[in-house]
Amino acid sequence: MAIETMAQPEVAATEVSAPPGDPGPARPEVKVPRVILLLCAAVLALVGVYDVKTHVPANILDLPVHAQVKPVLRATLPQGWAFFTRSPREENLRVYPVTADGLAPHVQAAIADPGHAFGLDRAVRAQGTESALVQYAAPAGAWVDCEGPRPECLEQALVQARDGDLPEVANPALRTTICGPVVLSIERAGAWAYRDLVADNVRSTQYAVVEATC
Numbered sequence: 334m335a336i337e338t339m340a341q342p343e344v345a346a347t348e349v350s351a352p353p354g355d356p357g358p359a360r361p362e363v364k365v366p367r368v369i370l371l372l373c374a375a376v377l378a379l380v381g382v383y384d385v386k387t388h389v390p391a392n393i394l395d396l397p398v399h400a401q402v403k404p405v406l407r408a409t410l411p412q413g414w415a416f417f418t419r420s421p422r423e424e425n426l427r428v429y430p431v432t433a434d435g436l437a438p439h440v441q442a443a444i445a446d447p448g449h450a451f452g453l454d455r456a457v458r459a460q461g462t463e464s465a466l467v468q469y470a471a472p473a474g475a476w477v478d479c480e481g482p483r484p485e486c487l488e489q490a491l492v493q494a495r496d497g498d499l500p501e502v503a504n505p506a507l508r509t510t511i512c513g514p515v516v517l518s519i520e521r522a523g524a525w526a527y528r529d530l531v532a533d534n535v536r537s538t539q540y541a542v543v544e545a546t547c
Contacts, residue, residue, distance in 0.1 A: 384410050424521045424538060428464050429487065431494045431514035431542075436487055440464070440511055456508065463506040467545055468517055470502045475541040483520060486537035490516040499544040509547040517541045 386396055387406045429436040441460040449457045477493075479486035494514050504511055523534040 380410075422522050422524075424519050426464055426468055427518045427520055428467070428511055429490075429516040429518065430511075431491065431516060436491055436516060440515075459506070459508060460510055463504065463509070463511055464517075466506055467502055467504055467511055467515070467543070470505075471517060471541045471543050472500050472502075475500050475543055476539050477541065478539055479537050481536065482531060483518070483533050483535045483537045486540055487516065487518065490518070490540045490542050494542045499542055502543045502545050504545045504547050511545050512547040514542065514544050517543065 383396060383399060383402060384406050386394060386399060387403050388411075427439045428441070429439060431437075441457065441464065444457055445452045446457075477489075479489065494516065499514055517540060518537050519539040520535050520537050523531070523536055528534045
């Protein structure tokens with residue numbers, strides 16, 4: 334005898350949503366005591382102070398046991414904090430190509446210059462290294478002391494360049510931009526207090542006129 338079963342009606346599944354304003358089941362929270370947070374912040378700040386003291390030039394700030402922890406900080410937390418305390422009057426090398434009309438501007442233009450695609454062209458960064466290679470290749474006898482305003486020293490260098498018979502210096506850079514007769518000028522910014530007394534506040538301490546071969 335066949336037993337007929339009645340099909341049960343299907344009940345559509347419905348999602349039960351939390352009533353408005355109910356954040357739902359509570360999530361576990363980890364509460365850290367404020368004392369521990371303050372202690373961690375104090376330790377990090379103390380390490381930071383000692384690290385800064387380790388890497389900046391000598392100054393009047395003195396910290397307890399700094400001499401003992403200084404080697405450890407140099408080995409574990411090397412930094413370049415001295416960048417922020419560099420003297421604005423430190424000497425810099427500038428290279429001026431000699432042309433028929435005189436001296437051209439310094440070869441290393443600003444990285445953000447439009448000619449360098451506003452910094453996208455990274456080749457200009459190599460010019461600093463290239464300038465240094467030419468500088469160290471220049472013979473010691475080619476350098477002339479000139480403690481005076483930059484325009485006067487560069488004028489003397491231009492006269493020397495036009496006289497000819499310049500020492501040849503090989504430019505070993507892979508991508509050369511310094512070729513031909515050039516003036517290598519070691520320059521230093523003048524004192525800030527005298528900036529309004531002269532037209533050019535940069536002074537040239539030494540210059541050398543060489544023939545860079547590429």
